[in-house]
Amino acid sequence: MATETKVQEQSDAQAVEDRVTLGITGMTCAACATRVEKNLSKLEGVKQAAVNLASEKATVTFDPNKVSLDQLIEKVEKTGYGVREEKATLSISGMTCAACSTRVEKALKKVDGVLNANVNLASEKATVEYIPGKTDIDRLIAAVQKAGYQAKTDQEINADTEREARQREYQAQKRMFTLGAVLSSFFLIQMVSDFAMAYAPGLALSFHLHPYVQLLLASVVQFYVGGRFYKGAYKALRGGSANMDVLVSLGTSAAYFYSLVAVLTGNWHHLYFEAAAIIITLILLGKMLEARAKGQTSEAIKKLMGLQAKTARVIRDGQEVDIPIEDVTVGDIIFVRAGEKIPVDGEVIEGSSTVDESMLTGESMPVSKNVGDSVIGATINKHGSFKFRATKVGKDTALAQIIKLVEEAQGSKAPIQRLADTIAGIFVPIVIGIALLTFAITYFLVGFTPALISAVAVLVIACPCALGLATPTAVMVGTGKGAENGILIKGAEHLESAHRVTTVVLDKTGTITKGEPEVTDIVTVGKHSENELLQLAATAERGSEHPLGEAIVNGAKERGLELGEVSRFNAIPGHGIEVEVNGKKILIGNKKLMRENNVAIDKLINRMEELEGQGKTAMLMAIDGQLEGIVAVADTVKETSAKAIRQLKDLGIEVIMITGDNQRTAEAIAKQVGVDRVLAEVLPEDKASEVEKLKKEGKIVVMVGDGINDAPALVAAHIGIAIGTGTDVAIEAADVTLMRGDLMGIVDTIRLSKSTMRKIRQNLFWAFAYNIVLIPVAAFGLLNPMLAGAAMAFSSVSVVTNTLFLRRWKPVRV
Secondary structure, X not given: OHHHHHHHHHHHHHHOOEEEEEEEEOOOOHHHHHHHHHHHHHOOOEEEEEEEOOOOEEEEEEOOOOOOHHHHHHXXXXXXXXXXXXXXXXXXXXXXXXXXXXXXXXXXXXXXOEEEEEEXXXXXXXXXXXXXXXXXXXXXXXXXXXXXXXXXXXXXXXXHHHHHHHXXXXXXXHHHHHHHHHHHHHHHHHHHHHHHHHHOOOOOOOOOOOHHHHHHHHHHHHHHHOHHHHHHHHHHHHOOOOOHHHHHHHHHHHHHHHHHHHHHOOOOXXXXXXXXXXXXXXXXXXXXXXXXXXXXXXXXXHHHHHOOOOEEEEEEOOEEEEEEHHHOOOOOEEEEOOOOEOOOEEEEEEEOEEEEOHHHHOOOOOEEEOOOXXXXXXXXXXXXXXXXXXXXXXXXXXXXHHHHHHHHHHHOOOOOHHHHHHHHHHHHHHHHHHHHHHHHHHHHHOOHXXXXXXXXXXXXXXXXXXXXXXXXXXXXXXXXXXXXXXXXXXXXXXXXXXXHOOEEEEEHHHHHEOOOOEEEEEEEOOOOOHHHHHHHHHHHHOOOOOHHHHXXXXXXXXXXXXXXXXXXXXEEOOOEEEEEEOOEEEEEEOHHHHHHOOOOOHHHHHHHHHHHHOOOEEEEEEEOOEEEEEEEEEOOEOOOHHXXXXXXXXXXXXXXXXXXXXXXXXXXXXXXXXXXXXXXXXXXXXXXXXXHHHHHOOOOEEEEEOOHHHHHHXXXXXXXXXXXXXXXXXXXHOOEEEXXXXXXXXXXXXXXXXXXXXXXXXXXXXXXXXHHHHHHXXXXXXXXXXXXXHHHHHHHHHXXXXXXXXXXXXXXXX
């Protein structure tokens, strides 16, 4: 007996034991691995945790009843590391309405290891975030198939095959609609004839189909032309859900089979074959038009994909060779003639030209390119010819990254869609319940035939499709229009949030200004001349990566001054630098730096304030504890900054400038561009906390920056916007990237968000209003089933068509 108990205990233990392998990011040494392992082991329910530093993986054996996968991930993140997730995009076929997409989404989320899943009805794509090792693509596809639909990985689908698949689907729908229209036309002629005979018997010609001819024609339409509805309904019901196909199948089947029984029993006065046939035909017409319109919502992606060059002229063994773009490798030397597309990203090594980058940045003016400048694949070389070295190819090019980003944004879900998804998920069962109630009440009060007509009308009029298409189609067009105009929006939630913005925080250097400062003034008070002071300052700053330091170095080079060697360099964030040159201790920075080092600065305070009042950054310079002078640097304001800030204020948005500069200099720049509020002398690490303060005041904050030190603030804001001319770190941290370097992109982002949200609200209003108004009308017997079918067919078409007007949106031109 004890042995049996022990076996049972072992069996129970095995039954609740699970294992997962997590990819860990951020580990640098064995201590990191030990720390992750120790913290995972502390969780209740974790039986064993082993972390491998070399493979950067943690294998965890745990009891799923006591600890969840989410808790394991949360523990790793709280320890200070990240968990590597993977994202897969699946192409889903067989979905017909919002209930289908909700069903697929639920099926994917149930798969063990899936963290999140979004299914977009408009693009027919599923974006799935999952833990590799816990699940894989095959399991995701199997879950979709079990739900009654088909799925393929994004790798199996390219632009051409997807376009061909959409075209095949459209042509198939067109053929079925044409057949249905031809067969239904006989019923339509009969209806017109009956109507005319009733109201103008002397003028009308009688046209009446024999009941068995009606049965034959209706059977072809019902089961061949309308076969897709039965297949869709079967798959949905098998998967445990109900969708539009179920409603159409129920409604038309009720009319068809009632008429069938009437024909077979000789009761030829009450036939409704025409209702079933015409309803199916009209719904197919709507689906055909909807498919065509949905294809137009993704025009932006097609345009971007069409920009890619097909071949590249590569120099191999001293010879120019044309090769497919897929065969280009990093380091290849590529020759581009005037008028040709630049095939991949790279750096110019010989020659010069001007390049049209408007297709990616929205900037209409060609950009000059010389040796050392970077070029972007898919842009057009306008005039000269040049050679460049390939630095990024394939999926790493700027265009490929943009396409990927836009696809992910179009597949994401805006928060406003949650309400529509929730309603769509319970919509069909509620409608079936209303139809049954309508039938029962009408049958009791009036009779069988009116009850049948009213119930069929209720089933046919209800349309979850319009609800499902209202938001994703607008998001697709909105993010696409943004990409066409150099505004890259990473997700639908950011597109939605932007219209509610109350405060925009602008970093000064590189955002409001060009970020290319130059030396304007040199003031000496010691024994050194201007050139000697500048030479020492440039030598001291040559190790600095700060734009002001670079300006001093460039200023010395322009004067032909030779720079010496630095024996010790120490950058003090927010204060300046401390260096040693030829045994001399040199300080360059602000008043705080000088005071902390006991340097007397009183004799230059007035001159310093005067320079700062002109919007210049005045840096004090001391040698061996003695004040020697001032080096003033000015960063010119971008041409469009003042106009953009004025337009933001016209939109009712508060504009704040944040900078590490002193108050006087900051206010001079702020006055120049029209900013009312300034946060000056803010250290790089404090920018994020300033953003948090604004958020606590109840403001919806956008942070705009371009540097590494802006990244924490970009993450802290409700929406982070990176200027595309900035660093990769800032762009990675941001929610929106502006490919152009001017601030008009912020105005355009907010305007685009407002336009998109307006379309979404219009679509949701009509989708809800349509169902709220017409379902009761049908239930009271005031709507003919055929008119109900027509209204249902065109409800989703009207939503998509309304969205397509968003394609007319244009950015503000300077």
